[in-house]
Amino acid sequence: MIEEQKNLPDITMINLGVGTVRIYDLNGIRLHAYDTKDPFGDESYLFETEHELIGLESPMFLNNLAEYADYVNSLDKPLNHFIMDYHPGGSNAFIYCRTYATETTKKSIAEGGSIKTLIDNFSAAFGNHLNPYIPAITNIIKPGRITIGDIEFIVKDTKESFDLEIPAINAVYTHMVGNKVHNILESPEQIDAMIGQMEDYTKKKPDLILTTHDIPATAEVAAEKTTYLKTIKELALTSKDKTSFVEQVRAAFPEYDGRDYLKMSAAALF
Secondary structure, three states, X not given: OOOOOOOOOOEEEEEOOOOEEEEEEEOOEEEEEEEOOOOOOOEEEEEEOOOOEEEEOOOOEHHHHHHXXXXXXXXXXXXXXXXXXXXXXXXXXHOOXXXXXXXXXXXXXXXXXXXXXHHHHHHHHHHHHEOOOXXXXXXXXXXXXXXXXXXXXXXXXXXXXXEEEEHHHOEEEEOOOOOOEOOOOOOHHHHHHHHHHHHHHXXXXXXXXXXXXXXXXXXXXXXXXXXXXXXXXXXXXXXOOHHHHHHHHHHHOOOOEOHHHHHHHHHHHO
């Protein structure tokens, strides 16, 4: 979707056929970032330690799931833990794992919840090309520090699910950041909250920002995203309607992908 970011650790890339895996060796932990290249630009992650694998987010399209499962098996280590966050659809393919999510996530993936509603809409749109099923949560996690497998995470509750810090590799995970990718934005208040989050990332300078809708990136992306969000907020306040808002945002950010996300933002903001 975007050019490779500068100043990242050395990357090994493997083309699986449909998607691509980027492998990062980080302080004794190997991060496998699977770029699905699906219609949403989704990303899934595996943390590999000496003894096991920990999954974060699942592909949902069947062609991705097939090659991702083969890739997991090729690593010859047990996938014991699966963290279900903003993208739990399809993760029943890994039903043999212990699954982790917060109470907030549990509500969002229940019938009528925001994440479940999105997955249902995707299922209606793409039919039998995707796996919309969500497994039961075996382990409810709370905000704060938690060890899953061999890795410590810091869980931060959000409106729909949760974000993560991974101190061992100086990385953070959140739903939508993305370099030159539009965000789904629902209100000025949400935009303000995300600006605060990006400013925090800029201050703390994680080595990697992991997101579900783009490849891993460095902290410089947070500064760029802050500028984007401030512009979006200003245009939301000054545009006369959603049509003019979309036009002005496209003019301001002509190189940005994710135009369907922009339309969703316009529908929510106007």
